[in-house]
Amino acid sequence: MSKPVIKCEAVYKIFGENAKKMLQDSNGNVDAKTFQENGCIVGVNNASFEVSKGEMLVVMGLSGSGKSTLLRCISRLTDATGGKIFIEGQDLLQLKNKELIELRRNKMGMVFQSFALLPHKTVVENIAFPLQIKGIKTEDSISKAMDMVKLVGLDGRENYFPRELSGGQQQRVGIARSLAVEPDIWFLDEPFSALDPLIRKEMQDEFLRLQDKLQKTIMFITHDFDEALKLADRIAIMKDGIIEQLDTPANIVLNPATEYVRKFTEEVPREKVLLIEDVMESSTTDNLGDLKVLKNEIIENVAEKILTQEKSVAVIDNNNKIVGSINPTKIINTVFGGRKNNN
């Protein structure tokens, strides 16, 4: 397997005056309460994970859970108190200021919750800003920025000022700006949280379209569990600075690791989240009906067809090869039965 693009090893972020010393004394056994009594606040507590190339990791947590702090540690907007962070094998915390600036100019892009556009620059100037900071000639940077304007569908508004745009449009500018330097790693800090529900959905779809095209390595922060399920390759659920569970959306829904995670999954309509392959039996029997369903189909889309069958249904992959089977009762159990057990 290729090297992970982002790799965190036991990352801690603790706010407070003697944070560093207290962390050393605690021997990696950080208890938020004792720290708080000593005037320190634990932001991130022993976070270890990897993100591989082209993967989208969504970090989900409620406010105060440390998700934004974790992101800021990895982009080094704040320095982690302990642990190691590697970006493409480079030790992030050892980088000198100049190297860090180089890294940001070429490899990283970030989108912010409140858009964080520069009020004195037009749309196209905002997008060209990171390029100009790099020292690229004005004409080149503007023409490159114009491509970005088209990519996010803002053509015709390139000479508007941020104050003249709606929230959704402003965030499109934010996205375009973060992509202008063609970064490998893309950080998004609750990019759609400040938007209206309808616009949010539209932007999520737009975002998926972009990611389909660009295949960036992404860390995406959100407090919205549904958003996490919709977008993520893998989800990390955080609480009080600790990563409670890090897994694929299906596994989180089917096997919540802790009580806290389970509470989130309770209300989730499983038929909309789970794929056929998540619930199928990998063993195949001969006694299959005529119907065949694709393994990466969402349950909701095929449930009606399967439920009309009496026998088990064959599950095939994209090459039309049978990889498993699914019984109609399994569908019923998944959709209606699962929750009862949890009560």
Added chain:
Amino acid sequence: MELIKKYPKLFQWFFLLIVFFALCFSIDVPETYKFIRGQAEFVKDPNQSSFVFLGKEVRYYAFDVFWRLPPLLGWLPIWINDSLFFLMNEWMPIEFWNEDTQEFRTRPLVLQISRNLTAFMTFLIELIREILLGGLETIVAFTSWDWIDKNPWAELPGLPWTIVAAGSAILAYKLSGKGLALFAGLVMVYISIFGQWKPSMQTLSFILVAAPLSFIFGLGLGIAAFKSKRVEKALYPILLVMQTMPQYAVLVPALVLFGVGDHAAVIITMVVAVPPMILLTILGLRAIPPEVIEAGRMSGCNNWQLMFKVLIPTARRDILIGVNQVIMVCFSMAVISAFIGAKGLGFNLLLALNQLNIGLALEAGLCISLIAILLDKMSLAWANKQTDYFGNLTFYQRNKNILFFAATVIIGILLAYVGTFLFKGSYNYLFEVPHNKGISTADFWNKGVDWIFDTFFVYIKAFNTWLIQDVLQPMRALYLRMPVVATLVLVVGAGYLIGGIRSALVVCGLTLFIALSPWWDRALVTAYMATFGVIVSCLIGFTVGTLCFQNKHSASFMLGVCDIFQTFPSFVYLIPVMMLFGITDTSVLIAVIVYATIPATRYTIEGLRSVPVGLHDAATMSGVNKFQRLTKIEFPLAFPHMMLGLNQTIVFALFMVIIGAFIGTEDLGQYILKALSDKKGAGIGFTLGICVAFIGLIFDNLIRTWVEKRKKHLGIN
């Protein structure tokens, strides 16, 4: 007992007052007490005691310590004077090359620095003055007198008034629009026609030098304070004192360091104008959303790029509001600096007031006020103007203002040239209207004043006598009757009750400084005048503010009026009161009241306005009537903000009381005025200034602490 448990705070205040009055009544006035005490300039009197500190002998009339503290700080002004003298004349003699005599000369370092700085400032002022008015000093500075005699063409001709007037109108148009352009044009024409052109341009040149320099220093220090906590901590106390120090008092040390004239005034103006710029820079930079800074960092900005490409443009509005403040402070200093010989409108005003020529003073004052409003409106318009996209405009559209200005320059020069033929033998009115050749309404005003005096003399006199005999003098006597111990107990007790031990200590320190200085009695007189002014101002301000608040239009109108009145330099307020009440305490107090009512009114309206709409609606739905809503909802919530208004009112009142010394009062201001004409006045003037600042800071500390607590309690920010 029940009551005490229910209102513990109230009982504590009550107890404090009892102790205060008990002390007042139990301590008698010592027989040797004289209102005028030992000062820095001593008359040898066998009744005086003396002490020696740091080699300075301080003499004073000894009193019972409970009554008045001995002036233990009396050595401070003398020491400051001696240190300044030593710095200027003896410290670090170094050899300097003298351009005139072509030889090395030994001079103390500070003196040389001061001379060089002075020369530099003089050069800048002359340069701008000559661009506006014409002259040859600047050319001479680069060449020599001989050269200019041979080449008389090189003398700067100065701009005809038509060009400056049109120029300001075009600038106003660019910044705001037709309305302001019309106003700018009219003001300039008025100035010119009434023969105030030359002094106005002198004042303008003063501002054109002082304001940019103050801006640069203020911005730089503001950035430094934003980046480093240590710098901020070091700057904070200075900023605080400078906010409450009367501008007048800063002039005195300037005299010693830089001498008399425009250059000294410019340098000292910077000292006064930089603090607000620093404060607004810090404020603006702090107000930037953290995500914008992060966005800048993630775009790969280094520190330099982050500051100049992200932070400062984002904080543009606050920084430009700072520029507005700088310009207004510079303007007001330009007027007051007349006391140390700065030329311009202030000088004419001072002259007219000294001659009691109210008509002339009114004309100069009107001129000052108009320019103040114009400068204020224009700089505010600049701050509020948003950048527009201009990439798709044609060359003409983009540069039309510059083109227009170029056209007016040509037309103006042509007009002035035509003028030389039109007004052959007399003054060229199309170039400049000389000071005494303009239209003057002075006679009219003087006659008006005489008429008012003749007609209403009896009433004014009666009012005056009543006020002085039945209100002011008893009040003054009461203040002077306070033993120092009682005052200390009252102030420190109030500090403790409001802000705990920390506030009590701060307030105690500030009060002790004044009590140990030789001017405690004077400070009491200052306090009495300020108190009287503040009480009346607050009554008027709160009433007017509340009444105006009842209607949206009247509230906006009143705020507009406050805006305009606030732009006037405080000195201007003395003109109308002198016109009506002559040279008495009443005049000063009325000026104080008018001036201090501005913040009282403004903060009342703003406070009432800041009550959230939701609460307003909730109260209405609970069925309150207008009066109930005012007393139960709006007043309690607006009260903290109104108290901040009180704080401003006190500072404004103190400023005016001090300037009132010009009319003649017996308070600290009188001594500051005296120090201005005293060779050894620097130390006294400076210490007095600090005393006044400390009076302001005592109230500032108490009120701010209270407001912060109250706001936290109410949950408003």
